[in-house]
Amino acid sequence: xxxxxxxxxxxxxxxxxxxxxxxxxxxxxxxxxxxxxxxxxxxxxxxxxxxxxxxxxxxxxxxxxxxxxxxxxxxxxxxxxxxxxxxxxxxxxxxxxxxxxxxxxxxxxxxxxxxx
Amino acid sequence: xxxxxxxxxxxxxxxxxxxxxxxxxxxxxxxxxxxxxxxxxxxxxxxxxxxxxxxxxxxxxxxxxxxxxxxxxxxxxxxxxxxxxxxxxxxxxxxxxxxxxxxxxxxxxxxxxxxxxxxxxxxxxxxxxxxxxxxxxxxxxxxxxxxxxxxxxxxxxxxxxxxxxxxxxxxxxxxxxxxxxxxxxxxxxxxxxxxxxxxxxxxxxxxxxxxxxxxxxxxxxxxxxxxxxxxxxxx
Numbered sequence: 351x352x353x354x355x356x357x358x359x360x361x362x363x364x365x366x367x368x369x370x371x372x373x374x375x376x377x378x379x380x381x382x383x384x385x386x387x388x389x390x391x392x393x394x395x396x397x398x399x400x401x402x403x404x405x406x407x408x409x410x411x412x413x414x415x416x417x418x419x420x421x422x423x424x425x426x427x428x429x430x431x432x433x434x435x436x437x438x439x440x441x442x443x444x445x446x447x448x449x450x451x452x453x454x455x456x457x458x459x460x461x462x463x464x465x466x
Numbered sequence: 467x468x469x470x471x472x473x474x475x476x477x478x479x480x481x482x483x484x485x486x487x488x489x490x491x492x493x494x495x496x497x498x499x500x501x502x503x504x505x506x507x508x509x510x511x512x513x514x515x516x517x518x519x520x521x522x523x524x525x526x527x528x529x530x531x532x533x534x535x536x537x538x539x540x541x542x543x544x545x546x547x548x549x550x551x552x553x554x555x556x557x558x559x560x561x562x563x564x565x566x567x568x569x570x571x572x573x574x575x576x577x578x579x580x581x582x583x584x585x586x587x588x589x590x591x592x593x594x595x596x597x598x599x600x601x602x603x604x605x606x607x608x609x610x611x612x613x614x615x616x617x618x619x620x621x622x623x624x625x626x627x628x629x630x631x632x633x634x635x636x637x638x639x640x641x642x643x644x645x646x647x648x649x650x651x652x653x654x655x656x657x658x659x660x661x662x663x664x665x666x667x668x669x670x671x672x673x674x675x676x677x678x679x680x681x682x683x684x685x686x687x688x689x690x691x692x693x694x695x696x697x698x699x700x701x
Contacts (some may be wrong), residue, residue, distance in 0.1 A: 357548055357549060360551075361548055362547060364548070366657060368692050369689055371572055374516060374616055374697030374698065375613075375616070375694055375697055376547075376609070376612030376616060376691050376693060377544070378543065378544040378545075378548055378608070378609075378612060379546040379547065379609060379612070379689075379690060379693040379694070380546035381531045381544070381547070381552055381611075382547050382548045382551045382690065383551070383690060384505065385548055385549075385551035386551040386554055386555055386558075387554075388543060389551060389552070389555035390555055390558065390559075392593050393555070393559065393619055398638070400496065401552070401555050401556040401559060402552045402555060402556070406549070406552060408551065409549060410549040410552035410681075413545065413546050413692070414549075416542070416545075416546070417546050417608070417664065418509075418511050418664070419488070419489065419492045419539065420539045420540065420543050420546055420608070421511060421543070421607045421608060421611075421625065422491070422492055422511060422514050422515060422518065422536075422539065423488060423532070423533060423536025423539050423540045423605070424536075424540055424607075424621055424622060424625050425511060425515045425622070425625040425629065426515055426518050426519060426522070426529065426532060426535075426536065426629070427529055427621065427622030427625070428519075428622045428623070428625065428626045429517065429519045429523075429529060430521065430529050430622060431620060431622050431623050431626070432598065434510055434593075434623065435626075436660050438591055438593075438596065441590060441591060442591075442596070442600075442627070442630075443630065445583055445587055445590065445591075445600070445628050446583065446600075446603065446627060446631050446634060447584065447585045447634050447638070448582070448604075449579050449580075449582040449583035449586060450579055450631065450634055450635055450638055450661055451638070452578045452579060452582055453575050453576065453578050453580075453582070453604065453660070454575070454579075454635070454638065454639050454642050454643070454657055454661050455578025455642070455646070455662045456571075456574050456575045456578045456579075456658065457571050457574065457575025457576070457657045457660045457661065458571075458575075458643055458648040458653050458655070458657050459571060459648070460567070460570055460571035460574045460575065461571035461656050462567070462648055462651045462653055463651065
């Protein structure tokens with residue numbers, strides 16, 4: 351239960367940040383970044399503590415398998431874009447495939463090329 | 467006694483019915499994925515979406531009616547995005563010595579693929595709404611949807627581009643990196659997460675836990691970076 355409360359507090363905090371500072375980012379992202387900062391600060395203060403409170407870690411593990419399920423409804427909305435798919439379907443496939451090649455190569459070369 | 471067709475007509479007006487159909491379709495999607503030996507072309511979400519769209523066509527149901535039930539699952543995306551911070555905090559801690567080059571690599575790589583895609587769309591198709599929706603293609607879907615709405619793209623198109631990109635990246639990344647001999651676990655995992663977000667990450671999970679940790683970190687960091695940068699650049 352404490353995990354759920356923490357989650358809701360950071361979701362609401364994300365909405366509050368968005369509204370109060372007029373930020374263009376989604377509220378859930380602002381909530382996620384706030385929670386990340388909280389967890390990192392918590393660990394910096396108490397270096398021997400685990401990465402997250404137990405109830406929150408449990409909730410995170412429990413929710414993770416459902417992530418793709420929650421994406422289904424909005425993906426079904428692609429049916430309302432049938433005309434775009436009919437007109438540009440194969441061009442879009444080519445664009446998506448071709449644009450991946452430089453992305454993959456740049457990621458790998460930067461990761462390998464820079465010594466930490 | 468009411469007829470079965472009456473029951474069907476009644477169900478179609480009930481949010482719970484469409485919510486259940488979504489869960490059934492997703493479960494069938496998972497079974498198909500497992501039965502196919504985890505074929506990268508058949509992620510559960512693809513089967514689920516195809517089944518639901520077919521059902522809606524056959525029963526002559528509008529997307530709006532479907533969403534009376536679907537919206538409850540959609541609402542759950544916010545909480546799922548927030549808890550992504552938990553594994554990320556863990557991974558940032560274990561990878562803190564490499565964090566600088568990880569962030570540099572994923573920023574450069576994801577920036578390149580998105581700009582190339584947007585540029586190609588611009589010169590070839592020239593449709594503003596498609597260009598705005600393709601900008602979020604390398605971001606995990608829950609983030610892509612909300613960012614796409616933010617910058618004026620179509621959430622449904624964005625979701626479609628993200629899924630197709632994920633499938634392609636999961637297929638292309640291991641082949642391409644093996645060909646140029648850069649397929650150590652850290653580089654391959656990171657590239658899968660950067661270019662293929664959640665679908666790439668589940669591919670990494672099949673390789674090893676080390677692949678998966680880098681992929682999950684890359685996915686979440688790329689998502690956060692784009693969620694912050696795209697609205698600033700395009701609104």
